[in-house]
Amino acid sequence: MVNDTSSVLSIVSDFRSSFSIHNKILVKYPLVPYSIVVFYILFVLWIGPAIMKKRKPYSLQKVLIVYNLLQAFANLYIAYSAINGVIRYWDSRCVIRKNPKIHEILEIALKPGYHLYIIKFIDLLDTVFFVLRKKQKQVSFLHVFHHAGMCLIFYWGLNNLHKTPGFYMAVGFSINAVVHVIMYTYYGLAAFGPKMQKYLWWKKHLTRLQIGQIFFILGYMIFGFLTGCEEFGNLEFYALVYASITLILFLNFYRKYKRN
Numbered sequence: 001m002v003n004d005t006s007s008v009l010s011i012v013s014d015f016r017s018s019f020s021i022h023n024k025i026l027v028k029y030p031l032v033p034y035s036i037v038v039f040y041i042l043f044v045l046w047i048g049p050a051i052m053k054k055r056k057p058y059s060l061q062k063v064l065i066v067y068n069l070l071q072a073f074a075n076l077y078i079a080y081s082a083i084n085g086v087i088r089y090w091d092s093r094c095v096i097r098k099n100p101k102i103h104e105i106l107e108i109a110l111k112p113g114y115h116l117y118i119i120k121f122i123d124l125l126d127t128v129f130f131v132l133r134k135k136q137k138q139v140s141f142l143h144v145f146h147h148a149g150m151c152l153i154f155y156w157g158l159n160n161l162h163k164t165p166g167f168y169m170a171v172g173f174s175i176n177a178v179v180h181v182i183m184y185t186y187y188g189l190a191a192f193g194p195k196m197q198k199y200l201w202w203k204k205h206l207t208r209l210q211i212g213q214i215f216f217i218l219g220y221m222i223f224g225f226l227t228g229c230e231e232f233g234n235l236e237f238y239a240l241v242y243a244s245i246t247l248i249l250f251l252n253f254y255r256k257y258k259r260n
Helices: 005-018 031-052 061-088 102-122 125-132 141-160 167-190 194-199 201-227 234-259
Strands: none
Touching (some): 031 125, 061 102, 061 167, 102 141, 102 167, 125 141, 201 234
């Protein structure tokens, strides 16, 4: 059994170098995720609108149906894996870094975590579809900030998990995946057209669901830091700042939505 924290972190660091996902291009080379995010921002704000300026909007109905329903199933799979891990190691949530089974815990956590990371880049297509359908009003600062930020937060998280493994990450992964199952199911059904509208009465609750997700994750993190159950470092600081800004933007969006 390993009791010394530094020894545990050394073991975890060695584990990181041997675990397959850290040899994946989206994790190993920082230029790749950063370049994708920069190109995404340039495309949805300037390049895409310029290309579509004199073109008719694309319908993309079949593409949207397939894309959204596949996203819903992918998130369901990840949610199932992540929740199983949270339940299995719930009693160890406050001693993750000193847990003698840290290899086992990380191996279980990294697989769904990496899959969810990949999905965050696929999520960028949400905005691309807005641009191609000439729905530029939906390409808001909140939308772009949220999608780009999630890619970077997940990248930083995966690359620093060997240094600062935190149970809040697994909790956040699980909740985020569940919320996206619901959201992409809605978007997939909505893509079928007007005939589905009578079954989509719950649209008004989607923003509340996203706000509730952020509240819960922020609350869990802050409670963990204050009680000493979770350790606070640079990654946690950036995650809190990102989540707080996102929460403010969602609340502002919801306020305007209710007003209209």
